[in-house]
Amino acid sequence: MINKIPKHLKIVIIFFSFLMCILIIVKIKNDTNPQKILEEKKEQIYNLIDKTIFVDVSKYTIYGTHFNIEGTLDIVKISGIKINNVDLCLRDLEGKEYSIKSNFNIQDNLVSFSTTEKINEGLDLENLPINNYYVLLKVTFSNSDVKYYSLKNSSEYKDLTYYTITKNQTNNKIDISFKQSKNLQYMNLVVEKAVSLPDNVYDIAIDPGHGGKDKGAKSGDYTEAELVLKCGLDLKTKLENLGFKVFISRDGTENQSEDTANNMYNENGRVNILNNSHAKILLSLHLNEYNYSKKTGGVEVYAPCNCNLDFASKIAENIVNTANTHYSELKTFKVQEGVYVRNFNNADILAFTSRAQKNGYEPYNITTSTPYLYIIRETGGISTGAFVDGRNTSYGKNTNYNSNVGIESYQIELGYMKIEEDLNNIVNNYDKYMEAIANAVLQFAN
Ligand SMILES: [Zn+2]
Incomplete structure (x- = not known):
């Protein structure tokens, strides 16, 4: 049957088949490109965050093996709508959330928070799974709206790097930093395996x-x-x-x-x-x-x-x-x-x-x-x-x-x-x- 197709049409069919194959390969490659997947996941978190206001971080500390943050969020007042719940959380790129135990104080529309009352409690850096986390303040309103707010550094402190205590001859490295993406500022915790402990860092x-x-x-x-x-x-x-x-x-x-x-x-x-x-x-x-x-x-x-x-x-x-x-x-x-x-x-x-x-x-x-x-x-x-x-x-x-x-x-x-x-x-x-x-x-x- 194929022999009955005119020769020039055969060439066109072969050419288009070839082109289709290329397009499919390019698409598969794109879908599995780790960089592209990462960008898409970041985009999902980016879209989730309210960009009109930021959480002001006034203080953040590491004491021993624990990390703590203090800050405030001044929410624009909407008449008839109250704040029902506030939660400080880490959100990873898969969308999984980990709540950080915190104390909240809500006065009018000002939310103040602090992660702990004890200096050696708070977020345990030793047991944080390897991942890329966004620190977000999650606010639930009385009309059932849930909004996420990102953290902005209003303190005098700079980015930190923490190395976990050596276990089975390995350490994790945790970078705690404030980043900027488009018009969004956010606090980011990146946990990864450390190649080795730097010479000047001890357990x-x-x-x-x-x-x-x-x-x-x-x-x-x-x-x-x-x-x-x-x-x-x-x-x-x-x-x-x-x-x-x-x-x-x-x-x-x-x-x-x-x-x-x-x-x-x-x-x-x-x-x-x-x-x-x-x-x-x-x-x-x-x-x-x-x-x-x-x-x-x-x-x-x-x-x-x-x-x-x-x-x-x-x-x-x-x-x-x-x-x-x-x-x-x-x-x-x-x-x-x-x-x-x-x-x-x-x-x-x-x-x-x-x-x-x-x-x-x-x-x-x-x-x-x-x-x-x-x-x-x-x-x-x-x-x-x-x-x-x-x-x-x-x-x-x-x-x-x-x-x-x-x-x-x-x-x-x-x-x-x-x-x-x-x-x-x-x-x-x-x-x-x-x-x-x-x-x-x-x-x-x-
Ligand atoms: Zn003594």
Whole structure:
């Protein structure tokens, strides 16, 4: 039959068949082009967002392993229509939404939100699946309308990169940034596998207290500085054996004439080197000297204020169970068995303020919710109200004092050096204390 078709028509049919094939191939290629699919998915989110107003982000922080945002949205008033519900969410490119637990306050048409009341809660960056997320404020109105609003950076802070704690020798990298697409500004979280951890980024930091000239507490021939160094080095090995990348603020090779009691804010002082470790958790190891009121020893874990105390509690519990010791009986600043929160009280604030006036510098902005222990306060950035910013000229400058990224820090007082039972136990079984802490970290990181 085909033979009956005139030759020129055959050529036309073959040509068009060929053209059709090309068109089909091009279409299939286009439909499966990852870049094009991505653009289409982005377009879908773009179309979903109300472009008339933005959410103003006034503050965003990372403290330890958690991310938090604060902001406001001023919705144009429509008579008779009220706001029924507000939800801060992450929306991925597949359209899946993850709600971020937040507190909302609606006054007239101004919506204010904050993701947490506790600095170590909020969005858990450690368990965020690999994906590309848009942070959106979802508002449901009384007429059943649902609108999505995108986030605009009205704070002084810049884009952030976070690396998750090493698990099975791998890390995720999370880029938190504000982006602009056409006339839309939005907050974007991109979670991807990290090729490797940068040299200057650690999982855990250990700070054996004192050192150099400063020997800390003493008992007989023993010094706190020497005992906590032994503990710190042992903890480092244990954590490294568990697969963590560990930074230690001193390893015994430091200059013995170094004035560590006064140089913590210097360029190479412990505050700055710890901040520069970009660790998620900091464990500062110390020993008390004598418990005057009780004449008994025991363990005390000092936690940051305004913080979920589960991890602090786990550290204390593990030490008591593993190292055959007990919780301290000290009542001052105690918030749970073995867990203490020491903030500035009014008398401390008065003393600090008058010292500032006497020495001619501006008083620090201390409140009764500012942590008193400098290692906890100064490594947490704005989350813990770090304040050593060079106004007190007798100190150096904490270069991280105004940072929105902070390390979740704990000061662990392992026991009392002048209580014989404690001293013997620490000298002979320090590795048990460290095994307990390492296990608490392992539980925390998983
Ligand atoms: Zn100490």
